Amino acid sequence: MTAALELDGLKKSFGKTEIIRGVDLSIGKGERHAIIGPNGAGKSTLFNLITGRFPQSEGHIRMHGQDLAGKAPFQINRMGLSRSFQITNIFPKMSVFENVRCSLLWSMGYRYNFWSMVGRSRALTEGTDRILDQINLTARRDLPAGVLSYAEQRALEIGITIAGGADVIMLDEPTAGMSHSETDYIVELIRAVTEGKTLIMVEHDMGVVFGLADQISVLVYGEIIATGTPEAVRANPKVQEAYLGEAMEVH
Amino acid sequence: MRTKTMLGLTTALTLAVSAFAAGADTIKIAFIDPLSGPFAGTGTNGLHQYEFAAEELVNKKGGVLDGDMFEIVAFDNKISPKESLIQLQVAIDQGIRYIAQGNSSGVANALTEAINKHNRRNPDDRVLFLNYSAVDPALTNDKCNFWHFRFDANADIKMDALTDSIVSNDEIEKVYIIGQDYSFGKAVASAAVRYLGEKAPEIEIVGNELHPIGKVKDFTPYSRKIVASGADAVITGNWGADMVGLGKSVLENGFTGPIYTYYAAADGITAAFGDAGVGSLRLVAEGQLNPPPNDRASEYIQAFKAKYPDGNLSQARITNVIEMLAKAINEAGTADDVVPVAYALAGMEHESLWGGNLMMRESDHQLIQNVHIMEHTSDVVHDHDNSGFGVKVVKTVEMAAADSPTTCEMRRP
Amino acid sequence: MDLILVNLIDGLVTGLLLFMLSAGLTLIFSMMGVLNFAHASFYMLGAYFAFQISLYLGFWMGLLIAPLVVGVLGAGVERYGLRRVHQYGHVPELIFTFGLALLIEELVQFIWGKNQMPYATPEILQFTAFSIAGNSIPAYKIFMIFISIAIFIGLLYVLTRTRVGMIIQAALTYPKTVEALGHNVPLIFMGVFGVGTALAGVAGVIAGPVLGTFPGMAFVLGSIVFVTIVIGGLGSLWGALVASLLIGWITTFSKAYNLRMEDLLTWLGFTKPEPIWDSAWRDLWSITSPQIADILPYILMVLILIFRPYGLFGKRDA
């Protein structure tokens, strides 16, 4: 069985600064994989490399065995990879319903269709409503997304990310800036909507990480210093030393 | 005609139509020319000349027919062919039968064609086109029609006179032709080449070029070329800012010979040249202001300057338009049916306020008149732009090009 | 050939004039991300103000006062207009400055009318500095060159050698950080906008007498200034300088020499269709370089945008 996602000697430099310094990682199908690490370790850069936002300097990224080199974000998305963003990245002027519907269009085969009415497709409307229901935003359906509360926008962000039915889901700090109750709500949401899919997430909240992930990788200064189950990573002395130290004591 | 207002909606649309509704005893002449935008100065000045001429030459003398007065109705065409057609429609709708326009041959081409079509499609409310300033030769040649009358000498006729003047000047051996890149500029250039070739093949044309119209910020490179070519004289059809820009730049960069022009007077141009233009600027035009041709003309100019101190009597032909139209209406006995008026105008002879005879040639509706070569000087009685400078006639071609050929095949109703 | 030297000087004058406009525009752009469509309108205001002042106090006072007035006006536009529109995003900002350009043109016509103003060079500079092969170089042109270079050096000095310049340069790249350091970034923005428009004002003051002071002067120059900073690379002062000189020389030389498309096509191995006036390509064959001189910058810009979207010296995408 090929891995869902495979990184092989991945490097990225901005000018002379090497941000990602050779990452090898294999994420299996259906795995829930969390990437943790201190600020500035290169977690978001890693995400951006995988999703085609930046080109890598060296190395390979393979999804289901296919090389992603030189592919644009939309091409990677069409191959079944979808991501969310650390800073909420939705369509603020469009309604919540529209937001979700737009994220369904490509996967439902509409592509650059300009001859059929979106409003006429029952399947599309029902599909959108189903996702709205899943992310608990049915009541907000017709509001402009920009007026939602922060937690609701985060939920919408996740809704948009999963709507297209991608089988590899990447979430960048889904609970950043949330209160405890909001975090619990989002964690439950993530658990529900990524059922049966490969999940890769960057997260700072260790509660979330240990609650959700099957596997954890620790990224420090552009290198992965440990990968394994939560227990193994927790026990890893290198991790303890490099990063977790005090942070772990708290939890 | 007043448009009925329905549903109590006195909308702006109706306003447009009814705003100019006036009494029955006036003969309205639509003045369609730019009254806003970059050429508004020229347009407004022309409008004043029309209003003054109608008042002074017709209305004060008791009007035409049974005391019908002339009224000039102004329409702003923003020097756009499209706007002109809209304004033409508005004018026709107000029952106006006479359309006067002059600025830009492009607009004139659009109007003459539109009027031709209109008259063919609507025989009940035909109109006449009194073109007082658009000099593209095509208007009285290939594009001529029965409804169009041109009161200015066309570009060819003027060039004929202008080249005569050049040929008679022994000091001119090399000529540089430069103009704006459009129909009129090209017409001027080809006429210059043709006439010089016919009259004085020994005169060398050392440059013949066109520059983009209204877009050149700095004419220095052109004047460098002119100076470097060793030309003794420059011929240009430039007008407006292009005239000022080219002329000033040529003089500034060391050119000392004569510059032969069509439109280097009034509308701020005379003031802009001032002292620099003396001895160089030559102008070919009809209508003599200096030396004053007769007392009547002088009185007329003084009266105009009294009413419009900032204005210029820059288009003497406007008085010809008004006088000849009045005469034609009287001869035809009607102002409503333009066909007899047109027949009366065609072939009409008239003595101009500015001296000399006028003859509206029947074959192409081109007015045959005296064409003058003038020079820019301070030795004038009537100046332009209140600058102390003006144009003075130095040479006259009587009834210029009276027997010139035309390709016009006019269809008459 | 002597003419080359003459044209080099002429092109330099045009280029430096363009640079005074594009320098301000590019400063404003790199700081605020706003392409000020109305920039050339401030140039026009400079010329008109200077003309008005020169009627009473003479040319030199006009040169001194008019740019200051323009700068204050510009700062006012930033403070009360642009800052308000800023919240809606860049496209409305661009539309705002576009509307402003229209309004200023109408305003100028309202106040001064539609004719060209008799704004002339000062008498003290109305002589021929020197002549090259019969072509005279007016002293005023030399004066223009000196003023432009002085301003460029002054600008460079302020930006690289003074504290204010350091803050501005920092604010260009890290506005948030500079603000956090306690500097009043909105005030800096206003100041830069004011200075940028004042520079345009200076250009207007010294160009008005030679290029004409009329309501269309902004429109004629406006889009060329845009083209300049796009070619140079949005936000790059050196780019603006290089592009200005490039455009100055390209347009001057293509006007000064009659290069014909016919020669080029023949050289490329095409045969001239006969008879030429009946061919659909007749217009292509008859093109000469002076005819297209003024659209060359646009062609250059489109090519640059296609092949090098960030311009000659640009560091980032707009």
Next chain:
Amino acid sequence: MTDQLTTDPTKPAQRIGAGSLTVPLIPWVLAAALLMVLPFIFTANSAITIMNQMAITIIFALAYNMLLGQGGMLSFGHAVYAGVGGFACVHIMNMDDFFAQIPLPLLPIFGGLMGMGLATIVGAFSTRKAGTVFAMISLGVGELIAACSVIIVAFFGGEEGISGDRTYGMPFFGVEFLQQIEVYYLIAAWLLISAALMYLYSRTPLGRMANAVRDNPERAEFLGYSARWVRFFSFVASGFFAGVAGALFAINYEILTEENLNTTQSGLILLATFLGGVGFFFGPILGAIVFTLVQTVLSLQTELWAFYLGIVFVVTVMFFPGGLAGLLMMHVPAMRLGKLGRLGVPYLKTLGSGAIGCLGAAGLIEMTFHLRHASAGDHSMTLFWITFDSHTILPWIVAIAVTFVGLGIARRTAPALAEAWNEANTPDGAPR
């Protein structure tokens, strides 16, 4: 407050726009009926000319808004697509044999295809980026093609343009399009067809994605759509309808010139569209109507029309970025609550007096202008149907008084209006 705005999903009738399954037909039927009867209300030929102009501008503005409003692309050179479509149609009119074979009403299709063809070429490189880069390329290409129009005389006819005769086409059910009114109905029909098509386009997947790309191109890329291709298709579609507008222009005026292509024309359509409002489909329609009226009717009344237009435009950009349509749509919540009527009196007080104040100010401007630029000795001027001497003090006092009293009352009553506004937008019984 936001809670109050939430619609109840169990009542489909309340679902607005986005979710509804049907395209509302009633406005279209009303529009068609209105277009039918308008010539019977405004019978004058010049009124029909203005309405023709209006209809053409509406199509063009709607096409422009496909870019600006729906696609977020600001173009300073869109006139070239309309212009080139129009030029192509005049050339077709002049191809005697061919033109006699096709009925005139089909001509706009050719214009549209021509506009579309050009848009395809230009769009291939200009739509890579939105925002400033797109705006600059559009300006450059626009200037380039406009400048070429005087150089490439074979196609564009140089400065004087080219003209044709629409009546040489094949008669369409016996109609030869000799009269303005016949042309009116042809244009009206095309207006309905084009507007409907453009409306429907905005409801297609591509149309929806154009909005998404406008709001957040990066996010759209991560949803499987190439922002560039979405922009490209919008651009091409917009080019088609611009070409249709150009073709109708050709049919109506039978002449096309350089000014159909130049940046002034492109700027005007931006002005009209933005004034109307880019946020709503009907915004450009409103804008085109108002703009055409200002251009053709107000310009007959005052030389300063462009000055006023400039002021209104700048004020719109600064204070009402939603344009006229945005202003109208602000009243929808109050209308839903059935409280629109409560705004009537405060509006009358504030806006009424404000309008009078503005007219007073306009009067002052006109008088200043007359004082400065009228010919000396010409002291009499006519303003609002009153003729008076602009060199006496009385009219000035009156104008100043009207201005200050009008604006003063507006200012005084503004808080009351704001109060009434809040009131009207708050459901009864809601906590304030």
